[in-house]
Amino acid sequence: MTSTPQTDVVGSPQHISAEDPTWWRQAAVYQIYPRSFADANGDGIGDLQGIISRVPYLAELGIDAVWLSPFYPSALADGGYDVADYRDVDPRIGTLEEFDQMVAALHAEGIKVVVDIVPNHSSDEHVWFRQALAAGPGTPERERYIFRDGAGPDGSEPPTDWTSIFGGPAWTRVTEPDGTPGQWYLHLFAPEQPDFNWANPEVRADFLETLRFWSDRGVDGFRIDVAHALTKDLTDPLPSEAELDAIPRGEGQHPIWDRDEVHEIYAEWRKVFDSYDPPRTAVAEAWVERHRRPRYASAEGLGQAFEFDLLTQEFDAAAFKEVVVDSLTLAAESGSSSTWVLSNHDVVRHATRYGLPPLADQVGSTEQDQKQGAAWVLAGGPEDQLDREQGERRARAATLFELALPGSAYLYQGEELGLHEVGDIADDARQDPTFFRNPGVDKGRDGCRVPLPWARTGSSFGFGPGPAHLPQPQWFAEYSVEAQDGQQDSTLELYRSALRLRRQLQTAETLEWVDTGRDDVLAFRRPGGWVTVTNFGTAEAPLPAGEVLLTSAPLRDGQLPGEATAWIRQ
Template identity: 70%
Template sequence: MPTTATQATQSNPAPTADPNWWRQASVYQIYPRSFADSNGDGIGDINGITAKVPYLKNLGIDAVWLSPFYPSALADGGYDVDDYRNVDPLLGTLEDFDAMANALHAAGLKLIVDIVPNHSSDRHQLFREALASPRGSAARNRYIFRDGLGEEGELPPSDWDSVFGGPAWERITEPDGSPGQWYMHIFAKEQPDFNWDNPEVREDFLKTLRFWSDRGVDGFRIDVAHALTKNLEETLPTKADLEAQGEALYLTGQHPYWDRDEVHEIYAEWRRVFNEYNPPRTAVAEAWVHTDRRARYASPEGLGQAFNFDLLQADFDAAQFRKTIIKNLAEAKASGASSTWVFSNHDVVRHATRYGLPASEPSAGGDIMAGQAGKRWLLAGGRQEDVDAELGLRRARAASLLMFALPGSAYLYQGEELGLQEVGNEIPDSARQDPAFFRNKGVEIGRDGCRVPLPWTSAGSSFGFGPGGSHLPQPEWFAGSSVEAQEGQGDSTLSLYRRALALRSQLQTTEALELLETGRDDVLAFRRPNGWTSITNFGTEPFELPAGQLLVSSSPLEAGRLPGAATAWLR
């Protein structure tokens, strides 16, 4: 994995910085290609992010999480990485990255970057070497190559499916032109899986972690953290074998490629690298695992924190929220981590849209589209007419305000502070980019709808995203949701987020929480030790608020009462 020989501009946090800053942080996820375009090529870039640092600072966040910005053919939105220690030329240079890191740190903001360790791009130098090398070579051993089944090896080594549809194996042509071996790819065929039993792979990723840490990166988000280690015994189980064993595989760490126990040996080694720095670098795992096994990823000896997607997968329902909050705070206390809360990201239907869809059965968990309501909307073709946008936004504002009151880290996705809806079938098939759409055409429309470039202004060819249009089409209704349209509007979603995040930074002092009795099953209230209370009305009938100073509310009060689908903070 080549390293570009460029001297890093030092942007390290001060050694006296709080090593526990991440425990209560508000973290804003940026999808770089869709945030801000500085040069007019229709693609967001690093300099565009740097130019928006004042906006990020004014929003009231503590840190920025940057989705992949590495060289990539974009077979999977940048999660097919050509070079882990460089910047995609379409997005900028390493010098641009250093300038961005310096600007964020000067504004008092931390920087988290995405690491994609399960697989590389098929254009990666190491994979090209593997293709050019013979069976059994050291180069092939860095990835997962197997001979095929059948008389001529014409069948894949197993009948496993990839996440994006189709087989999880791809056959290559050998250097001499003959049909060859098969390589494993849990995701797209352009994303071959690494062989994490190989010490060379492990060592090279340690170099990558140090490379970005030396450039001032404060932490890492680990993509598909539960998929690195594999058990590829000589005879592989079939899909039917795996289904027959059911949940036991996931609870015992015996699934052949998901959430195996030995993955934690890797993260213990990573933790030793993180602790070489002062303050230690942080990490958060994206691990879609059984909830009983999530804590190991968040242990102090491992990554330190793991996403909990439980609220993201819940309906707008008081009972589901209450149960999820109790469970995850208990898990965090047991592991020594702080919990994470998130409603939207680059992989799921925006929560302002999910909450505007008809009610659904609770999700069983682990769905990449996250939540049965959101998935059903995708399967139906993502029609905007399916969405009660006004109700969805009311609920999204209420849920976000509740989330900001919870102890732990709050993760935001770009555009949710504008109350953006998912862009559905307004994107023509010819403009779509997500491999999930192409591999499951006619079944789902994929994740492009949450990756449409942001509207900064109410007019212009790309609503202020950049002077040269945008790589995904923006709908006309973006004009009313733009930053410009919401600036100075006291009741706008942007103003609500700014007020709430400012209060959160002042009042978030401990990680304790006391649930309160409200007398109604559809009203959830809790008190924090610093003396302030969050109350959310999940129902439709107004709720009489107790005495106290109103700090902020997601919707205006009605004669002193909290309306339905609303949250208020009191002191």
């Protein structure tokens, strides 16, 4: 959002295109966390010029689209998800002109551009929130956010005892223009992220303007952050935390999460998306119950929704198959395509997850044990329990399994290098608010956001001319692009080969399961005779007849080793 009026040019000749409007259904989308991808100016923070300089790398990798996490002006209270201006670029990252250059460079290589939209909350530095603070209670400016009088005779207690997602109270008290303690505002996340009031027509209209602004600059699609939290019913009396937790979340009537009327907003957005040719795409981050997902992914709504079930599973054949069957069923219900995710900016990298013992084996049965176990997992686990080689072996196998599935695959920067979580960041170097608000319980998400290693040497392993904004470990050297480029057995070359083959082999969005005679080996056939076999066990497994196109590990006497995947053409 910005105070500068924007001209509505929807439907003008610039939108005319003969491109395939269904490109997203089976796309390989590469997530870029801009501050940690590539730093061109040496200030330690990734930037748009850094991305532009790496476009040849992205083209060689073989992806269909990039998704950029927030690059907007931000105080970085939540890694850029506290947005101060929705229609500009953070000066530390670049300019609008450089954004246009980046889009042009990516489009020239046939790579689409998807950007993050953060509609549940803004930064407390957003011009609207500053206006709300200055205007005082009962004003139109405050109606853009969620303000309430406090509880108690003097209003000194928060309206409810709700806890924010990042820990601590979900309400923060403000000082009124006359200097007296005043109202409280709601923030489901950090205090620096006040929630918008989506019952306010100004909020709805301004986000439509934002969608047009970026679409007119050539953006092909949008990832919608916390898509299930926009609309809220905060009718007094407000429930307590215990009462709120007891309200079912799967009926569309929860006061905060996944309310039915949120889809009225996305129906308005869909009209904007469809006014372009080809239509702009969108994918929802919606952590909702299973039967609620299809509506977010419907053609009348956002069109696609993330399904994180595969990401949350252990490396296990039965668990993987159950997720795939369920996901394809949900996709059929919505008319959308499935989305496959193994890593992103919010979770431990899958090479590390797969190298740790199951959480139940790491900890005891008490609540404190479970909290400590969760902290281990979020930090990448204690080093003495991490089997790095097994984690990488399983990650390579899971990646080939994922890339063979019908639907779109969302890849997170650095996974193509086989990167592990960086779990040993010093406390004074961490940046994630979840670490500071949950001491001793939550190590935060910095470990998966450490800047990428491009070279074996240098102050930031080629990330930029100077040190990176998060410390990089020495073991990054051998995981760098320079170390892996051209090495036939490297994870980078595996990704390049897989993505190239995937483009050639992808056909209809269906699969047929193939009986392997073993519970720990999964196989499925895609139309055109493309068969994928994944061995989740340790004993070698025979392969069906056909031409072996690609394997995640070398075959042993023609058989597939444990914790490996093969692609076969019959």
